[in-house]
Amino acid sequence: MAEFKEIAADAPVVAKVTNWLENRFPTAFDAYRVHMSEYYAPKNFNFWYFFGSLAMLVLVIQIVTGIFLVMHYKPDAALAFGSVEYIMRDVPWGWLVRYMHSTGASAFFVVVYLHMFRGLIYGSYRKPRELVWIFGCAIFLVLMAEAFMGYLLPWGQMSYWGAQVIVNLFSAIPFIGPDLALLIRGDYVVGDATLNRFFSFHVIAVPLVLLGLVVAHLLALHDVGSNNPDGVEIKGPNAPKDAKGKPLDGIPFHPYYTVHDIMGVSVFLMVFSAIVFFAPEFGGYFLEYNNFIPADPLKTPAHIAPVWYFTPYYSMLRAITTEMMYALIACVVLAAALGALRAQLSTLGKGVVLGAALVLIALMLAIDAKFWGVLVMGGAVVILFFLPWLDNCPVKSIRYRPDWHKILYGIFVINFVILAYLGVQPPSPIGERVSQVGTLFYFGFFLLMPWWSRLGQTKPVPSRVTFEAH
Numbered sequence: 001m002a003e004f005k006e007i008a009a010d011a012p013v014v015a016k017v018t019n020w021l022e023n024r025f026p027t028a029f030d031a032y033r034v035h036m037s038e039y040y041a042p043k044n045f046n047f048w049y050f051f052g053s054l055a056m057l058v059l060v061i062q063i064v065t066g067i068f069l070v071m072h073y074k075p076d077a078a079l080a081f082g083s084v085e086y087i088m089r090d091v092p093w094g095w096l097v098r099y100m101h102s103t104g105a106s107a108f109f110v111v112v113y114l115h116m117f118r119g120l121i122y123g124s125y126r127k128p129r130e131l132v133w134i135f136g137c138a139i140f141l142v143l144m145a146e147a148f149m150g151y152l153l154p155w156g157q158m159s160y161w162g163a164q165v166i167v168n169l170f171s172a173i174p175f176i177g178p179d180l181a182l183l184i185r186g187d188y189v190v191g192d193a194t195l196n197r198f199f200s201f202h203v204i205a206v207p208l209v210l211l212g213l214v215v216a217h218l219l220a221l222h223d224v225g226s227n228n229p230d231g232v233e234i235k236g237p238n239a240p241k242d243a244k245g246k247p248l249d250g251i252p253f254h255p256y257y258t259v260h261d262i263m264g265v266s267v268f269l270m271v272f273s274a275i276v277f278f279a280p281e282f283g284g285y286f287l288e289y290n291n292f293i294p295a296d297p298l299k300t301p302a303h304i305a306p307v308w309y310f311t312p313y314y315s316m317l318r319a320i321t322t323e324m325m326y327a328l329i330a331c332v333v334l335a336a337a338l339g340a341l342r343a344q345l346s347t348l349g350k351g352v353v354l355g356a357a358l359v360l361i362a363l364m365l366a367i368d369a370k371f372w373g374v375l376v377m378g379g380a381v382v383i384l385f386f387l388p389w390l391d392n393c394p395v396k397s398i399r400y401r402p403d404w405h406k407i408l409y410g411i412f413v414i415n416f417v418i419l420a421y422l423g424v425q426p427p428s429p430i431g432e433r434v435s436q437v438g439t440l441f442y443f444g445f446f447l448l449m450p451w452w453s454r455l456g457q458t459k460p461v462p463s464r465v466t467f468e469a470h
Helices: 013-024 026-037 047-070 080-089 094-122 130-152 157-172 177-185 192-224 253-278 308-319 322-342 347-366 369-390 403-424 429-447
Strands: 040-042 250-252
Touching: 013 026, 026 192, 026 253, 040 253, 047 094, 047 192, 047 253, 080 094, 094 130, 094 253, 094 308, 094 403, 130 157, 130 192, 130 308, 130 369, 157 177, 157 192, 157 369, 177 192, 250 253, 308 369, 308 403, 308 429, 322 347, 322 369, 322 429, 369 429, 403 429
Parallel strands: none
Antiparallel strands: 040 250
C-alpha cells in the first residue's frame, strides 16, 4: 500500500480534495500524467491532427444518443418503423436525438476517412507504429459493421432492401455461402429475426469490441509516441532531449493540445449543429428519402444503394462483371510473368509462382463473378492492414517525397470520391467502365506500392521538426 501524501492545513479546498482523491485512487492520476500532462507530443501538429480527437467526440455522441434512442425503440418488424416515428414526433426532443445519431453516423466516417488519410500522407503507419495502424484499420472495419447493422433498424424501404442485397452477397461464397447468409439473417428472408440480431449486435456486442479497439489504439499510440508532419522521431535514442530527458521538440499534450483540440471541436460542433438543425437528410445522402417509407417486402425500390460511406466499395463490387474478370485474369498473368522473370527465385520457385497463377486463373473462370466482386469489396478494406509493409519509400512524410507522389496521392483521393459518387448512382454502361478503371487503380495503388514508392529522388529530412511559433 502506497504512503499517503500530506498537504498543508491551510491549503486551498481544491488542493485538499485533489490530494484526498490522489491518495485513494492514485492509478487515475498516474494515467492522467502518462497520457496527458507528461505525454509529450511533437510541437508541429497541424490541421490534420484534429480528426483523432473529433473521432472520439463523435463516438461519445453516438453512444449517448444511442442510449436515449434505445429507451423508446422497439426491435420488432411490426413495430420498429412506428417506434422511430414515435421518437421523431412524440418523444420530447426525440427528433433532435435521432437526427444527432443519424448525422453522427456520417460524421464518424467523415472524420475517420480524414484521420486515415492523414496517416497515409504522413506515414503514420511506418515503423514503429505498425500496430497503431492495424488497430486503426480494425476500428474502421468494426465501424463499418456497426453502421451496417444500425442501418437496418429504422426498418424503412432502403434499410430493408439494402440489408437484403448485402446479406445475399454472402451466399455467393462457394460451399458455405448459403448457410452463412441464413445464419446472418436468422431466417430465409430479412425479417424479424434479422432485426433482432442486428439490434443486439449494434447495441451491445459491436460497441464493446469498438471501445476495446479504441483503447488499444490509444495505448499503442502513447507507447510509441505520435508521428508528426515531418515524420521525425522526437523520442528516439538520437532525438534531442533536455537535462530531464524530455524531448526538446515535444510539448505536453495537456494543456497545449487539449486547447488545440477544443478549437477543432468548437468548429466541428458548429458545422455538425448546422447540419442537424437545417439539413439532417443532407440531400438524401445522410438519410435517404426512401427510408421514410415503411419496409415493404413486396415492393422493391427502383434503385437500391447503400449509404454514402459504403459506396466506394459498392462501386468496386458492381465493377466486377464477367468482362472485368478477363481484365483481372490478364493482371494475374502479367504479375506472375513479372514475378517469375524479375524475382530472385530458383527454377522451382518460379514454377510454383506460375502454377499458383494457373490455379487462380482456373478458379476465376470456374467461380461466378459475383463471388469475386464480394472478394474485391472485402479486399479493398483488408489491403489497408498491410500498408506498413507495402511502402518502401526511404522517408515517411509526403513533405519529403518526390513531388509526383503528391500528384499520385491526389489522384487516389479523386478516384475514391468518384467511386463513392458512382455507388449512389443507378448502374450505367459508362459508370460501369469508370468504376472498373477506378477499381484497378485503387488496387494498383497498393499492390504496386513496393515498386513505385522507391522511385524518385527524396528531399533531405531535417534532424529536428520544423516549427514556427504562432
